[in-house]
Amino acid sequence: MSEGRIDFKSLVKRVDADKTGDFISYDPEKCDGCGLCAVICPFKLWSVKEGKARLAPRYQELCLECASCWEICEREAIDFSYPRGGTGVVIEYG
Amino acid sequence: MEKWDVVIVGAGPGGSYAAKTAAEAGLRTVFFERGRKPGEKNSSGCGLGQRWWRDFPEVMEAVTRMPSYRKVEMVVINMVDEDLRLRFRCGTNGSDLCAGRFPNRKGMEGASVYRMDLDPYLAELAVKAGAELRTSTLVTDVIMENGQVKGVRTERGEPVYAEVVIAADGAMSTMARRSGMRNRWGGGCTNVLQLDYACDEEMMDDVIGDAEWCWFGGAVGYQVNFRSSFHISVGGGWLDRDLKGYRRHDDLKSLIDVPAFQAMCRAVKARPREFQAHLLPWLKRPVKSYTGGMMLVGDAAGFPCPLEAEGVWHACYSGKIAAETAAWAISRGDVSENALSEYEKRWKASFLGKEHEFGEEFVDIWEGAIMNREKALEQLQLMLEFTMLQPFSIVFDWADAHMDCFNHHLRHFLELAPQFSDFGRTYLAPLARGVWPSNVKRILLMLKPRIPVLRNLSDRNYFRVMARLFRQLAPFLDPTAEQDAPLPRGSLEKRGGERR
Numbered sequence: 001m002s003e004g005r006i007d008f009k010s011l012v013k014r015v016d017a018d019k020t021g022d023f024i025s026y027d028p029e030k031c032d033g034c035g036l037c038a039v040i041c042p043f044k045l046w047s048v049k050e051g052k053a054r055l056a057p058r059y060q061e062l063c064l065e066c067a068s069c070w071e072i073c074e075r076e077a078i079d080f081s082y083p084r085g086g087t088g089v090v091i092e093y094g
Numbered sequence: 095m096e097k098w099d100v101v102i103v104g105a106g107p108g109g110s111y112a113a114k115t116a117a118e119a120g121l122r123t124v125f126f127e128r129g130r131k132p133g134e135k136n137s138s139g140c141g142l143g144q145r146w147w148r149d150f151p152e153v154m155e156a157v158t159r160m161p162s163y164r165k166v167e168m169v170v171i172n173m174v175d176e177d178l179r180l181r182f183r184c185g186t187n188g189s190d191l192c193a194g195r196f197p198n199r200k201g202m203e204g205a206s207v208y209r210m211d212l213d214p215y216l217a218e219l220a221v222k223a224g225a226e227l228r229t230s231t232l233v234t235d236v237i238m239e240n241g242q243v244k245g246v247r248t249e250r251g252e253p254v255y256a257e258v259v260i261a262a263d264g265a266m267s268t269m270a271r272r273s274g275m276r277n278r279w280g281g282g283c284t285n286v287l288q289l290d291y292a293c294d295e296e297m298m299d300d301v302i303g304d305a306e307w308c309w310f311g312g313a314v315g316y317q318v319n320f321r322s323s324f325h326i327s328v329g330g331g332w333l334d335r336d337l338k339g340y341r342r343h344d345d346l347k348s349l350i351d352v353p354a355f356q357a358m359c360r361a362v363k364a365r366p367r368e369f370q371a372h373l374l375p376w377l378k379r380p381v382k383s384y385t386g387g388m389m390l391v392g393d394a395a396g397f398p399c400p401l402e403a404e405g406v407w408h409a410c411y412s413g414k415i416a417a418e419t420a421a422w423a424i425s426r427g428d429v430s431e432n433a434l435s436e437y438e439k440r441w442k443a444s445f446l447g448k449e450h451e452f453g454e455e456f457v458d459i460w461e462g463a464i465m466n467r468e469k470a471l472e473q474l475q476l477m478l479e480f481t482m483l484q485p486f487s488i489v490f491d492w493a494d495a496h497m498d499c500f501n502h503h504l505r506h507f508l509e510l511a512p513q514f515s516d517f518g519r520t521y522l523a524p525l526a527r528g529v530w531p532s533n534v535k536r537i538l539l540m541l542k543p544r545i546p547v548l549r550n551l552s553d554r555n556y557f558r559v560m561a562r563l564f565r566q567l568a569p570f571l572d573p574t575a576e577q578d579a580p581l582p583r584g585s586l587e588k589r590g591g592e593r594r
Contacts, residue, residue, distance in 0.1 A: 006350070011289070011369035015130070040333065042287060042371045065135075066371035067266045068285040071278050072333050080266065084249055085128045086230030093162070093290050093323065093368050094136040094209035 009043065012064065013090045020060045020083030024069070028052050030077035037069040037078060045069075053077070065089050098122050100420050101246055101256035102225075103233045103269050105132040105217045106209075108392030108409030109262030113220035113227075115417035116260075121424065123225040124254070125217075125262075126246075128232040133213030137264060137372035137393070138286075138327075140209050141166065141306055141318050143404055144192075145445070147200035150410060153216070154200075160211040162320040165304040166204035172354060173311045173478075176471055180354035181311070181478055206306065206318050212406070233263070236273045236388070242430065243273055243387035258420040258429050259388040262413060265373035267394035275385050279396070282377040282457075284329045287346045291364035295322035301361045309355065311474040313348040314465060324364070326350075329374065329403075329465065376403055378454040383438055386431035389416040397446065400453035401460075408446060415440050451580065455524045463521055476514050479507040527569075527586045532577040534570040 033051035038044070042064055045056040056062065065088055070080035082088070100116045102109045105127035113125040129135040146154045157163055169186045188202035195201035221227050235247040236259065245255035246269070261269035265283065270276050298319065307317035307324075315328040328346045349355060358364075375396040383395040391397070392409030399408065419437040423429045441447055463469045481487055482503040491499040538560055543549050548556055561568040569575060569585045 006289075006366050008289075008369045011366060013368070040285065042285075064369075064371040066285055067373055068333065068371070070266065071283055071285070071373055073278075074280075076277065081234060081268065082128055082232055085232040086130045088135075089370070090129070090134050091136050091368065091370055092210060093320075093325070094133065094139045094370075 009062065013092060014061070014088060015090050016087040017061045020087045022060075023065075023081045023083050023088075024055060024059060024063070025079045026053065026055055027077045027079075030075045032075055034074070036072045036074070040068045040072045042066065042068075060088075063089075095255060096253070097245075097255040098124050099257050099424055100124075100260060100417070101254055101258075102126070102260045102262055103246060104262035104264060104392075104394075105129075105220075105227060105229075106136065106213060106262060106264065106392065106409060107216055107406045108394075108413040109260070110213065110216035110220045110413075111410040112260045112262060112391055112413035112417040113225040114216070114223045115414045116420060117220060117223035117225040119417065119421035121417075121421055123220075125220065125225055125227055126231050126233050126248070127217070127227065127229045130230050131214060132217040132227075132229070133210045136209035136213055137370075138209065138288075138374070138405060139318070140207055140212060140406055141316075141404060142205045142207065143402075143407060144196065144201055144204050145407060146205070147196045147198075147203065149407070149445070153219075153410075154205065156215055157205050157207050157212065160207050160215070162206075162208040162211050162323070164206045164298070164320050166206055166306050166319075167202060167304040168306075170305050170307045172307060172309045172352075173474055174309060174313050174352050174354065175474060176312045178312050178348065178352045180352070181474065182481060185305070204306075206320050208320060209406075216410075234268065234272075236269055238273065241386060243385060257387075257424050258434075260413070260416050260420065261388060261390045261394045262392050262409065263394055265375050265393045267390065269388065270390055270394055273385055273388060275388075275390070276381060279333075279375060279377075281333070282396070283333050283373055283375050285333060286327050286329050286372055286374045288325055288327045288370045288372070289346065289350075289366060290323060290325040290368035290370075291359065292323050292367045293365075294363040297362040298322060298324070301358060309349055309352065310464060311470055312467070313352050313355075314345065314467075314470065315349045323367075324362075325368075329376075374398060374403060374405070376400065376457060376460070378457045380450055380453075383412075383441070384431065384434040386434070387429050389419065389434060389437045391416045397450075399449060401449075401456040408449075411444070411446050412441055415444065415446070451583075452525065452528055455521075455528075458524070459521045463517060472513055473517065476507075476510055476517075479503060479510055483507060526566075527581040527583070529570070530578050530580070531570045531572075531575045534567065538567075538571075 031053050033048050035048045037046040037053050043062050045059045047054050067080045070078050099121035100123045102113050102125035105125050109125050113123050116123040171184050173181050175181050193199045193202040232249040233246045234249050236243050237245040243259050247253050261267055263269050302319045309315045315326045317324055317326050375393055377396040380396045383390045391412040393405055397408035397412050398405030423433045488500050557571045561571040569581050
């Protein structure tokens with residue numbers, strides 16, 4: 001039951017993950033490459049390359065919709081809305 | 095042009111309870127949900143405290159019939175050390191005093207229930223009351239005219255106008271942001287990872303019983319127990335702290351790696367089945383909760399409890415007050431910012447306001463002593479030594495002659511005591527103003543017969559002398575102080591002389 005054997009990504013259910021639209025936008029001009037977004041994202045969807053944050057291209061299929069990256073970004077370089085109504089993460093229990 | 099009395103954004107507990115209240119007040123009400131059904135995008139859950147029996151008894155009755163319901167009669171605290179070993183386990187004490195505070199002895203009875211059970215039920219109450227629910231619809235913007243919120247716009251660009259908008263759209267609140275009320279929380283917000291396990295129902299009864307579990311010390315997390323399942327919620331720390339050295343998932347991983355946790359998992363046949371993450375505002379004080387034409391409720395306003403972080407009661411409670419305020423404002427024909435300041439007046443004067451009166455002190459304890467691993471382990475050590483001084487530990491420590499064992503522990507505890515007094519000075523002393531003056535007087539009267547020079551004074555003169563001798567006591571002994579209420583903020587600092 002150790003964490004190594006829990007595949008967290010397989011424990012997230014989604015509906016129409018290909019129809020969410022873009023819901024995270026990012027302004028490289030404002031980014032200072034601090035990397036806090038990469039630290040806080042539970043699924044490591046952000047990384048820092050050449051001093052700028054970079055978002056995984058297939059983030060719509062992986063994002064948990066927690067918005068921690070938006071909250072943590074002191075430069076306000078990250079804007080977060082939500083996937084289109086009726087799409088994205090589905091929580092069956094809660 | 096579509097126009098309603100009240101538009102509510104979000105069909106979580108806050109939005110649905112606001113919709114129910116507004117519809118019952120005769121207001122034409124619509125509420126929007128981005129999920130395909132309410133509860134599908136939920137962000138927490140869901141231990142409901144005893145206060146639900148006082149404020150929402152009909153909801154609690156329904157909760158006890160929901161599939162995931164488990165009664166909560168105690169909270170079991172598991173303290174683990176640096177090496178993740180379980181060091182001691184204790185529980186809350188359901189005294190008659192607590193139980194008897196509410197009708198039917200419900201004063202010590204809480205509930206755990208999944209949001210996927212609770213949210214659809216609350217939304218249904220609102221629909222039955224006459225509110226219209228629109229699902230699978232994301233609200234993306236507010237409509238502003240002259241600084242006043244006039245309605246909202248959905249993802250399809252449709253404008254929906256309203257006399258009053260109630261934003262129940264969660265921690266990230268698009269409505270609060272688009273209206274310019276605030277942007278990021280900029281501190282005072284944490285992110286929570288939540289892992290759900292399916293379990294064997296009978297074993298849950300046998301091993302867990304009617305209880306919530308908490309894990310503190312070397313691993314920190316809440317374990318909310320349901321009928322045939324549980325989940326663990328682990329706060330990743332405040333997002334304003336220095337996160338450079340923070341390794342993601344570590345807090346969750348620590349808890350999963352606790353051998354006593356794994357043993358419990360084996361006993362209840364736990365199988366991981368769902369993972370989610372969400373933001374949780376955990377504020378020293380709530381933010382501004384209204385603007386012209388709009389009020390914020392629940393997480394959107396930062397209302398979750400500053401001490402134990404429940405937010406669902408706060409959402410329903412603020413949703414109710416917001417809808418009542420909307421009805422009042424609409425009936426007067428004034429929904430301006432000035433008129434809606436009534437909302438803040440009302441919630442501040444309510445149980446919700448009382449809860450936040452000590453927000454700063456409560457959050458300090460978590461930040462400084464529980465979520466801070468190093469400090470938490472220090473406190474654990476002190477607690478362990480302290481428990482060694484109670485009779486059972488002395489009887490069952492047979493390493494040496496019992497009195498010698500006791501003295502070894504007493505000496506060690508006294509060596510550690512300065513740390514404990516630091517903790518007391520920093521985190522507990524600021525809470526002193528919450529002790530009612532009537533209780534301070536009771537304590538002083540217990541001491542009076544033991545103080546030779548003072549015991550013959552009248553009570554009144556005795557209190558006057560004590561107030562002169564101990565300046566910190568003066569505010570409590572002021573004859574004009576309200577007897578059964580906390581002192582106002584700042585009163586100890588002003589009158590009591592030095593603090594810290």
